[in-house]
Amino acid sequence: MQTATVFSFHGGIHPPENKAQSLRLPLGRPSLPNELILPLGQHIGQSSRPLINVGDKVLKGQTIAINNGFLSSFLHAPTSGTIKAIEERPIAHPSGLSDVCIVITPDGEEQWDTLTPLQHWNTLSKTDVLAYLAEMGIVGMGGAGFPTQVKLQGAHKHPLTHFIINAAECEPYITADDMLIREKTIELVLGIEALQHLVEAEQVIIGIEDNKPTAIAELNKVLSDRLSTIQVAVVPTKYPSGGEKQLIQLITGKEVPSGQYPADIGILCQNVGTCVAVHDAIFLGKPLISRFTTLTGDVLKAPQNVEVLLGTPISHLLDYAENDSKKLKRLVMGGPMMGFTLDSANVPIVKTSNCVLAASKKELPQPAPEQACIRCGMCEQACPASLLPQQLLWFSKSQELEKAEHYNLFDCIECGACSYVCPSSIPLVQYYRHTKSSIREAREAAVKSDLAKQRFEARKARQDAEAAEKEAKRVARQKASANKTTDGKKVAPKVTPATAAAATATPAGDDSKKLKIDLAIAKTKLKKLQKQLLAAQESEHTEEIGTLQLQANEQEKAVALLEEQLAKVEEQLTKAVASAPAASPKAPASDELKKAKVDVALSGTKLKKTQKQLAESPDDAELQAKVAGFEKELADAQARLSKLAADAPASSTAPKAAAPKAAVSDELKKAKVDVALLGVKLKKTQKQLADAPDDSELQAKVAGFEKELGEAQARLATLTSQAPVAQPAATASAGDELKKLKIDTAIAKAAVKKVEKALKKAEDLNSPELDTIRQQLQDAQKRADDLEKALANPTTVASSAAPAASAPASDETARNAEHIKKQKIAAALAKAQINKLNKRLADSPQDADSIQLEITAAKQKQQDAEAQLTQLQAQLTPSQDNTQENR
Amino acid sequence: MALLRVTSPHTQRAGRRTSWVMLMVILATVPGIAMQTWLFGWGTIINIVIAAIAALASEALILSIRRRAVAFFLKDYSALLTAVLLGIALPPTVAWWVTVTAVAFAIIFAKQLYGGLGNNPFNPAMVGYAIVLVSFPVPMTQWVGAHELLSSGAIPTFSQSLQAIFQHLPNIDSYTMATPLDAFKHKNELPSAEAFNTIDALQTASLNSWLWINGAYLLGGVMLLWLRVITWHTPAALLAALAAIAGAFYLIDPSHAATPLFHLTTGAAMFGAFFIATDPVSSCTSNRGKLVYGAGIGILIYIIRTWGGYPDGVAFGVLLMNFAAPLIDYYTQPRTYGHQKAKKGLKIGEDN
Numbered sequence A: 001m002q003t004a005t006v007f008s009f010h011g012g013i014h015p016p017e018n019k020a021q022s023l024r025l026p027l028g029r030p031s032l033p034n035e036l037i038l039p040l041g042q043h044i045g046q047s048s049r050p051l052i053n054v055g056d057k058v059l060k061g062q063t064i065a066i067n068n069g070f071l072s073s074f075l076h077a078p079t080s081g082t083i084k085a086i087e088e089r090p091i092a093h094p095s096g097l098s099d100v101c102i103v104i105t106p107d108g109e110e111q112w113d114t115l116t117p118l119q120h121w122n123t124l125s126k127t128d129v130l131a132y133l134a135e136m137g138i139v140g141m142g143g144a145g146f147p148t149q150v151k152l153q154g155a156h157k158h159p160l161t162h163f164i165i166n167a168a169e170c171e172p173y174i175t176a177d178d179m180l181i182r183e184k185t186i187e188l189v190l191g192i193e194a195l196q197h198l199v200e201a202e203q204v205i206i207g208i209e210d211n212k213p214t215a216i217a218e219l220n221k222v223l224s225d226r227l228s229t230i231q232v233a234v235v236p237t238k239y240p241s242g243g244e245k246q247l248i249q250l251i252t253g254k255e256v257p258s259g260q261y262p263a264d265i266g267i268l269c270q271n272v273g274t275c276v277a278v279h280d281a282i283f284l285g286k287p288l289i290s291r292f293t294t295l296t297g298d299v300l301k302a303p304q305n306v307e308v309l310l311g312t313p314i315s316h317l318l319d320y321a322e323n324d325s326k327k328l329k330r331l332v333m334g335g336p337m338m339g340f341t342l343d344s345a346n347v348p349i350v351k352t353s354n355c356v357l358a359a360s361k362k363e364l365p366q367p368a369p370e371q372a373c374i375r376c377g378m379c380e381q382a383c384p385a386s387l388l389p390q391q392l393l394w395f396s397k398s399q400e401l402e403k404a405e406h407y408n409l410f411d412c413i414e415c416g417a418c419s420y421v422c423p424s425s426i427p428l429v430q431y432y433r434h435t436k437s438s439i440r441e442a443r444e445a446a447v448k449s450d451l452a453k454q455r456f457e458a459r460k461a462r463q464d465a466e467a468a469e470k471e472a473k474r475v476a477r478q479k480a481s482a483n484k485t486t487d488g489k490k491v492a493p494k495v496t497p498a499t500a501a502a503a504t505a506t507p508a509g510d511d512s513k514k515l516k517i518d519l520a521i522a523k524t525k526l527k528k529l530q531k532q533l534l535a536a537q538e539s540e541h542t543e544e545i546g547t548l549q550l551q552a553n554e555q556e557k558a559v560a561l562l563e564e565q566l567a568k569v570e571e572q573l574t575k576a577v578a579s580a581p582a583a584s585p586k587a588p589a590s591d592e593l594k595k596a597k598v599d600v601a602l603s604g605t606k607l608k609k610t611q612k613q614l615a616e617s618p619d620d621a622e623l624q625a626k627v628a629g630f631e632k633e634l635a636d637a638q639a640r641l642s643k644l645a646a647d648a649p650a651s652s653t654a655p656k657a658a659a660p661k662a663a664v665s666d667e668l669k670k671a672k673v674d675v676a677l678l679g680v681k682l683k684k685t686q687k688q689l690a691d692a693p694d695d696s697e698l699q700a701k702v703a704g705f706e707k708e709l710g711e712a713q714a715r716l717a718t719l720t721s722q723a724p725v726a727q728p729a730a731t732a733s734a735g736d737e738l739k740k741l742k743i744d745t746a747i748a749k750a751a752v753k754k755v756e757k758a759l760k761k762a763e764d765l766n767s768p769e770l771d772t773i774r775q776q777l778q779d780a781q782k783r784a785d786d787l788e789k790a791l792a793n794p795t796t797v798a799s800s801a802a803p804a805a806s807a808p809a810s811d812e813t814a815r816n817a818e819h820i821k822k823q824k825i826a827a828a829l830a831k832a833q834i835n836k837l838n839k840r841l842a843d844s845p846q847d848a849d850s851i852q853l854e855i856t857a858a859k860q861k862q863q864d865a866e867a868q869l870t871q872l873q874a875q876l877t878p879s880q881d882n883t884q885e886n887r
Numbered sequence B: 001m002a003l004l005r006v007t008s009p010h011t012q013r014a015g016r017r018t019s020w021v022m023l024m025v026i027l028a029t030v031p032g033i034a035m036q037t038w039l040f041g042w043g044t045i046i047n048i049v050i051a052a053i054a055a056l057a058s059e060a061l062i063l064s065i066r067r068r069a070v071a072f073f074l075k076d077y078s079a080l081l082t083a084v085l086l087g088i089a090l091p092p093t094v095a096w097w098v099t100v101t102a103v104a105f106a107i108i109f110a111k112q113l114y115g116g117l118g119n120n121p122f123n124p125a126m127v128g129y130a131i132v133l134v135s136f137p138v139p140m141t142q143w144v145g146a147h148e149l150l151s152s153g154a155i156p157t158f159s160q161s162l163q164a165i166f167q168h169l170p171n172i173d174s175y176t177m178a179t180p181l182d183a184f185k186h187k188n189e190l191p192s193a194e195a196f197n198t199i200d201a202l203q204t205a206s207l208n209s210w211l212w213i214n215g216a217y218l219l220g221g222v223m224l225l226w227l228r229v230i231t232w233h234t235p236a237a238l239l240a241a242l243a244a245i246a247g248a249f250y251l252i253d254p255s256h257a258a259t260p261l262f263h264l265t266t267g268a269a270m271f272g273a274f275f276i277a278t279d280p281v282s283s284c285t286s287n288r289g290k291l292v293y294g295a296g297i298g299i300l301i302y303i304i305r306t307w308g309g310y311p312d313g314v315a316f317g318v319l320l321m322n323f324a325a326p327l328i329d330y331y332t333q334p335r336t337y338g339h340q341k342a343k344k345g346l347k348i349g350e351d352n
Ligand code: SF4
Pocket: A372, A373, A374, A375, A376, A377, A378, A379, A380, A389, A390, A393, A418, A421, A422, A423, A424, A425, A426, A428
């Protein structure tokens, strides 16, 4: 234990402390209330997602809601009982609004869920410990409730010089932290040590105000007993020394640069409550389900500190502290300087509630009427941020937003010191809040109009492109009609449907195509949003995160919807083509199947998330290991799923004849899924590769994936060719071809789009490459058209070649497939190169010429590869028989 | 249970309202007023009473015309403070209508027409003072002398003061004489040493009475500092600048210039430094701004005293710096927490 040097900060005030009242009684433990109300949004960021349903029984400590995105938290049942409702309830929030809450009726048994402390936390990887803390629902308990794992992750960006534990508790009346330190000194120190293990700061300092001698003595005793290197910095009592920025200034003498975070200058702050919660989570396995709260105010006959379960209604606590409700005039959540008033006592205690101040008219009288600002400068002398509150007031009143911003309004921490000293009783902070929100609104409006402009431009570009496309099509049609007379065959069979099924399948196929495209678009949008979100999270723009997350969620929903539709349409398609028996026997086993599917989906998302993290920090061996683990999980789940799916028909009472067919088709399906999955993975890795072209690991991965993909495709091919003499299998392969073509088309279209984008960018930059890019655009469009035509054709080709035998061709097919594979890989590589080049082009327009040349070369390569590919596929297609896509 | 909904903070420093601030400033003038009364008779107090009545009346009149809550605004004591400051600044024997004119002008034109308390760009008391100084220069320069030097041998009695103010005191001249500043200004080419020996108003008795008065206002000013009603920046900068410039010129030309001590202890030096220049509304607002503002007034005081047309320069010095205050404020913003350096000037957008 050592004492640290203490600096000072500008301004500050000395309001009456009023801390003695709540320290007279020992720590109280109120009885269980009739119900516990747990708002889903107790932290900064996205609200949690409930995991339970109304009527479920829960155990104490059981997870009842999980995080919803990166900046979110978990929620646990504070006691055992039943879920009474999940509904809107009034919550303790400055806005006075209500929010969705999980309401629990306690059963009074306090039956704990099994607690599993995090053993070997000091040997486990830090990421795992952080994830564990997130699952324990730990958030900053001093102020805003910032999810602790996010804050700790942010602290990893720079090497930490100081890890500061905020025990200043400068607000009048509040003694919760004081009591916590006295009661749980050892837990606090252990919690700090655990956190220090995670963040590895050079110095660990507890900042505490000198009005807590008992707590300081206890701390010093424990620290010297443990021969700890943790220092205690006793700071003079002055409001707001507990403000994060002020405490940092007090202890380190450094200032957090405006608009940045403590982490940016290598400092991390944690509240004592958070440290104790971390201790409870790691050493006892207890999630965050209770906290220390001060009940005080002259309306209470027994003001005291209580250890209270989250969700306890404040009215219950007021009764516990013998409230004289007739005198109650103002109910403040938090302290008198920065707390907010509550409309009623029916709101619950949440993770961040450190004090309930129940005051009579005498204790907190009505604010005096506002007088004119006499520019006495008392506010300026009190402002800890060294602002000029009187000038800010002037600009706020006259709504001179720019000037207010110029006078650093956004550096105001809303501590209220200026309002406190203002002799004219001007509610300065209220003015600032209003002005800040006006400025934010104005900014948002500006962003919106920018967006509108962009959207307009994009629309125009799209319309132009469409017009060009139409024109191209028209030309193509003209050509086609010119050829019609000589090549009438091609058109004719299209009209004559091969079977009744085919007839229904065609429109449905069209539908599915459209849907697929929609889906692709939606997915790209989603991806973009997620990227933005990630960027925002990285720079901790909490405001943006919220909106972005919302948008991303919506987009996700849209994607899900589209996928569903697609699935439906495809199902129809399958039904129409394949015979009924395969579908029906699935029903009995479907429950299990569903579960397995959910598993797959879950581990898939996990995998994705980790992969994304990996993309951010490619050298993180831990993450890589995780990814591998997840991948295995995913594979397991998939295997289980496919087995189940395969089992399903076998275990059913379905006609025996149908079973083998179904089994084969299942296997086929599985193989297809494998191929598709691998393709996706490959693509993703390629993209990563494009981002970080020198990452040999990634390259190796890509190669591996490619090999796997090749194998899977080979397997698929053999399966297809193996597939019984019966026609369905052949149908499948033909369908595959079709699909491939479709994908090619989609890719070509994407290329068109990309080139269009490049064109636009070039136009913006006024670059001389305009013509070449235009040329490329036309090429690409032509290619897309060709492909589309080809796409229309195979059906006819296939149907016209219907009678051809399937078996003899299979050998050749396999060989051809090999070729195709190779070509595809080549094409993909070329594309990746193009991507990379494009990016470089965007980054450095001055090298445009050379890069453009490279791009053209790469494109040439790609085109070659694709041309070969189409050729091969064309060879392949006629050698197989029969009609339609069957998926 | 109707609970109050108000935003934070929920407490207020008890008792320290604007009226308290004004009252403290008024109370801090008491030692000075007492000293002036002791040395120059009841004139000052009578002036203050006249000024107070005139101030409250004109304030109430304008407030009712502007449809404001009269009682609420009268209770902020700001009009009373203006009256007290004017009553102190005007000569003890000046006719009542001069006082009323000054006060009415201060309240109506310099304060209320700009929007009332907090919106006046100029110090109202000094505007009123300047108006009557320019309009009625003769009565404004007649000041009661130290009684040892007066031909009547005594300061005016209470009834004589009343008479001088409301009617006409025939032998008023036997009570008045020039102030030391006035005298020093009109010594013309006389060397300083000789002037201090020959001119009545520059005799030790006269100088001492002004020394006492300035000492009393210094005491009041220290009280205000101690109560944290004002900060040290403006008065310290003003007095330091005045002493510095006076010292510089005294070193250059000791035979014609007065000592810094003379400048600091005659006229309204202390009164101006602690009670006039510190008027919060019309002065600079940041600490650094106050330093510039105070120093500017100090220099202007010396310039006007030495080369201007009026014996004392506090009123015009303050008014001139009132003009400059907003500009100074723009260039003397404090460095905000977390910023590399302070923002300067009016240019919006540039950041650091
Ligand atoms: S404390 Fe109040 S009256 Fe004084 S300058 Fe600040 S805002 Fe104006």
